[in-house]
Amino acid sequence: MTIxxxxxxxxxxTLEAKFGPYSGMIRTLxxxxxxxxxxxxxxxxxxxxxxxxxYVITGSSAGVYDGLPWIxxxxxxxxxxxxxxxxxxxxxxxxAMAQAFGGSVIKSPKGWGIGLHRYExxxxxxWMDNDDGAVxxxxxxQDQVVALxxxxxxxxxxxxxxxxxxxxxxxxxxxFHPEFSPAFATALIEANRDRYEAIAASAIQSHLQPxxxxxxxxxxxxxxxxxxxAVL
Numbered sequence: 001m002t003i004x005x006x007x008x009x010x011x012x013x014t015l016e017a018k019f020g021p022y023s024g025m026i027r028t029l030x031x032x033x034x035x036x037x038x039x040x041x042x043x044x045x046x047x048x049x050x051x052x053x054x055y056v057i058t059g060s061s062a063g064v065y066d067g068l069p070w071i072x073x074x075x076x077x078x079x080x081x082x083x084x085x086x087x088x089x090x091x092x093x094x095x096a097m098a099q100a101f102g103g104s105v106i107k108s109p110k111g112w113g114i115g116l117h118r119y120e121x122x123x124x125x126x127w128m129d130n131d132d133g134a135v136x137x138x139x140x141x142q143d144q145v146v147a148l149x150x151x152x153x154x155x156x157x158x159x160x161x162x163x164x165x166x167x168x169x170x171x172x173x174x175x176f177h178p179e180f181s182p183a184f185a186t187a188l189i190e191a192n193r194d195r196y197e198a199i200a201a202s203a204i205q206s207h208l209q210p211x212x213x214x215x216x217x218x219x220x221x222x223x224x225x226x227x228x229x230a231v232l
Contacts, residue, residue, distance in 0.1 A: 001224065003030055004052035004085075005037045006045070006074065008092050009060030012191050015184070025179040026056055026090075029217055033224065041070050045077050054086035054224055057093025059177065063107060063143050064092065064099045075100040082171060088220060089173030095143055097173045098166065104147035110160060112196045113139045114189055115203030116211055117164075117176065119156040125167045127222035128155070135212035137176040138185040144175070172223055178216035182207040 011022045019025075023037045036052065038044045041060075046052060057078070064071060078100040081087060089097040095105040117139040124130065135156070145163040148154070156165030156174065164175040177185070186207045193200045 001033055001053045002051075003033055003035045003224070004046055004055040005030075005035050006040050006055055006057045006077075006093070007037050008040050008058050008074070008096070009062065011184075011188070015187055015191055019181075019184045019187070022058065025184075026058055029179045029220065030056070030224075031217075031221060040074055043070055043073070045073060049077075049081045049084045052085060054088065055081060057087065057089045057096055057173075059091035059093065059140075062092065064095045064105045065107075071096070082168075086224060087168075087171035087173075088223070089171075090179065091141055091175060091177055092143075094166070094173035094175050095145055097168075097171060098145040098149060098152065098163070101149035101152070101168070103145055103149045103152065105143055106146050107142055108144040108146075110144070112142050112199065113160050114196060114199065115139065115206035116185075116209055117158055117160065119158050119161070119164050119176065121156055122154045122165075123167065125155065125172075125223075127172075127226050128219050129215070131215070135215060136209065137174075137178055137212055137216055138180040138182075138207070139176050140180070140185070140188060141175060172220075174216065176216070178213045178220070180213070182211065 005026050007023050027035055099105050116136050118136045121133045152166045155167045161175050166173050186204050189200055189203050
């Protein structure tokens with residue numbers, strides 16, 4: 001299986017020297033699977049849907065409602081890819097998929113969600129597990145999905161983010177960041193501290209607690225390796 005990484009953003013240059021490029025974090029998340037990176041912000045998209053058997057749509061500092069040409073092109077690609085390749089959305093990718101498939105995304109009046117957030121698990125597709133019904137995974141977002149596509153079901157939620165994980169059968173998406181290490185998540189908060197000074201200290205403190213990123217990575221791996229759309 002070849003996976004296309006639809007790279008929609010980069011990490012701050014000040015952090016890249018220590019933690020490597022954002023695409024590297026996604027490659028690590030995917031494990032030994034073959035992956036090709038497409039720089040979506042520069043207008044680069046696969047020449048055909050069949051170029052890859054699955055696509056990961058990454059995080060970004062952009063908002064899906066910004067109306068930028070590359071975002072419009074990405075939305076069209078996602079609609080065309082749906083049903084032909086598996087899709088996995090992370091943060092901005094989660095929002096882009098929801099918007100492309102008929103949902104709605106806004107800059108939330110709740111403000112920034114940063115730090116280690118706890119999410120209750122809802123429906124359990126076949127690629128998930130039957131362990132404890134909650135996970136703690138890093139968050140870093142201000143935008144939120146506020147209306148669901150008609151065929152999406154919620155698989156993870158919190159009071160702050162009611163639609164934190166969505167399953168479409170042949171596509172899945174998460175508002176949280178299973179690709180973030182505690183060290184990187186902490187450094188990212190420090191690098192952008194002026195955006196959310198009032199909650200930065202508690203968010204940094206939260207990353208001293210154990211997280212469930214490895215568990216979410218296993219979900220993604222099972223989704224990629226499993227038959228499309230099967231449900232237990």
